[in-house]
Amino acid sequence: MKQKKCIIIGAGIGGLATSVRLAALGYEVLVLEKNRLPGGKMQQIERDGFRFDTGPSLFTLPHLVTDLLALGSTPSDLTFKFNKLKNVCRYFYDDGTIINVPEKPEDFAREIEIKTGEPAANILNYLKTANDRYQSSADLFIFNPLKNIISSVRNKKPKELKPMLKVKPLRTMHKENQISFRSPQVIQIFDRYATYNGSSPYKASSMLNMISHLEHNEGAFFPEKGMYSIVEAIFHKALSLGVKFQFDTVVNNLISEKNRITKVITGNDELNADVVVSDMDVNMLYRGPAKKLKMPGSVKKPDLSSSAIIFYWGMKQSFPQLDVHNILFSGDYQREFQSIFKDHQLSNDPTVYIFISSKIVKADAPEGKENWFVMINVPPGTEKVNQKWIDQARENIFKKIHRTLKINPREKILCEEIATSKTIERNTGSWKGALYGNNSNSIWSAFLRHQNKSGKYNNLFFTGGSVHPGGGIPLCLASAAIVGKEIEQL
Template identity: 50%
Template sequence: MNNNQGAIIIGAGIAGLAAAIRLAVKGYKVNVFEKNPTAGGKIAQYSSKGYRFDAGPSLFTLPEKIEELFFLAGENTGDHFRYHKLETVCRYFFADGTVIDSFSDPEKFAAEMHHKTGENPENIISYLKKAKALYGFSSEIFIDNSFHKLSNYYTNKAFRKAGLKLWKLDPFFTMHQRNTRSFQSGKTIQLFDRYATYNGSSPYKTPATLKIIAHLEHNLGAYFPEKGMYDIAVQLQKLAERKGVVFHFNTIVEEVLFEGRQVSGVIAGGKPYRATVVVNDSDVATFYSTLMPEKKIPKRVLKGDRSTSAMIFYWGMKNTFSTLKLHNILFSNNYPEEFDHLFQKKTITSDPTIYIFISKKLVVSDAPEGKENWFVMINTPEDTGQDWSYLVRIARENIRNKIKKQLAVDVNDFIETEHVVTPKEIEKNTLSYHGSLYGSSSNSQFA
């Protein structure tokens, strides 16, 4: 048996990489086990015929969290990883032809909303100020401290203070209810309702607490790496290796080992590895069901709705399109129906909200000259046995028709390469339970 009195990380996603760096800086001998051939987890990349696609997450906020890792490791972030702030976070297209640019500057964004929808600018500014205050209050609880142990609630000052001011978290209204009370325009409400989807939830169910996401985009700002999102994974892996972290790629962890009630290591690739610390950076439901089958899965892990998954079309487009920005949203004309299909009917609607991400807008090497790399995504339910081949055909046609109607572009005239990912592939590639991108959804009051 390998005598490794150090730390083991299960999964080389971004959280796993961050944990590995932090533990290595503290002096642990760190081994990271990853079933895939590369690090990054859901932050991955795909290439075809001269096109490169960031295959997973595409919105970059809180870059200081990356800088903190380099600082802890005694290095300068700018020597390895560079990024820029976005002036326009996203361009929104509505069914009636309205186009709204979502600016990172709150005042400019409020003016845009007033000009395009008639929304009172003060409503926007007030909402974002409240979101900022909520973030300052909630981050002390949920980000800067561990919330997984009940004992922490009684021993930590921030948790005790939260108990006295629970109303500040705004948990008693859904996001949609809060937005309806905050704004006059239906378009403004829909735009802010969308933030529930950032962790795979429904604005009609998730608590208004998640309005803090608007603070990240409009008060703190959104950013983009000079070399694309995948460079985050590349640079964090290199940083970890410089700190002595050892990576074991193409290696599946089969079991978590215990000595009594204490975790003592893992079996990976058929070999036992001992460690005093084991950190899991894989889907929690998958972790319990496959790596600790004899342990009882906590009810909260499988309770309630699973988060949404996604269907993604990676299209190499033999043209450029000035109408589109880096991030683009074509809204459904019936948002309640879309979420009813996702969470109740467990299928896709004929009028889905479409997200189009084009990294070529900022990373010129991501597509040949005069061409663009379109990452086209719609939300889907998790995999419960649907016929995904059929749904891909239906979705492709619905997406084509919607883009043709709203952008006056027939994508069939320009697609020269296509790759499609469904919840089935997402589960296979990332071990996400049933392909849910974010595990459990936040579709309950205290999710």
């Protein structure tokens, strides 16, 4: 029988994972990628002896990667190793409080009680609820096509919907956290999970409070060779299964006839395939190669997730007071989210995230030095981004670090690279530099996300962080698994 052909547009994590799944199903797979290297938002840069992962830094649900690497009959020539972090994160507050997050929930609860007076039992109850919610809804909401969720909700009798409504999804994350805890510092820790899909805790549904389950109950992990080794492992697995990659290749157009995509047009070629999978940000896809296809409402007027400014600093010394993942909290969290989603401005007192992979991967910085990835959340959009905007962001970060850590970073930086919403849009094709496609600032967001299979073209599929079930490495891998299953059923 003739081998079926698949074209995948984009070698982000979703595109790479889909390529492995389809090759394992026996498809002849060609991945077209506009960049020179695979990874999309998961890139790395090297400068003056420092290596920086440029995008994702937090790694949860590692089995989704190892399950993928175990597919097919051909082993990859690369081994992928990772370890569980003993300390998940270190939180710093303006008043000098420092809270560590040890891997065991009981130890975390004890730390919280000592540092904030919040009873340990409140933390453990909350994490149990997050676990229960995840176990009862993840399969339907994360690992199944969106249409299954919609029909499952539609087909339920009011009585059967009761347990779902017990969660009170109309409450915001913040409201629920306020009800659950007395300490404002603890509320802030759990509110922060809204940023894991670029949303605001003051708007997103309390359903999303289950995100904390992943880090606290399942654990946070880190690859032995850094985040980019996830990309390398999946890329090599794809190569071992015979997937072909064409880099430096921009897809300009999709041609359709009746209910099929008949041609994929690049600068040099007109290609055809039995199935086409887009790993492009959908907001860009419909404004680019698919501009002749009908644009869904959620794409026409997208409510975008946040973007970021990231400074990659090679630091001339190491800082024992910092861990791998560090959060320097804003003194006014509500105001910060208002700046991002309402005022569309930089916050004067941003929450600063400092990620230092060289704490684990010693080769990521010269001896005695550290590689700092310093990020703040900013509004999506490219119009306002100029040198003044970047300088203002850097200044705000300097002030925050100085106030909280008593370090003057200005004197410690050996080299600097910068990412903004403009460079993120240019380098990864994400509309307005939004990190996760559309945000989840409404109870309906999950239902409005773009589906993984086209409703009109029966050989067109969508994977990656801008479609169902959402952004972030685990959800992109879940989207690839859904696409794989849908195509297997064709």
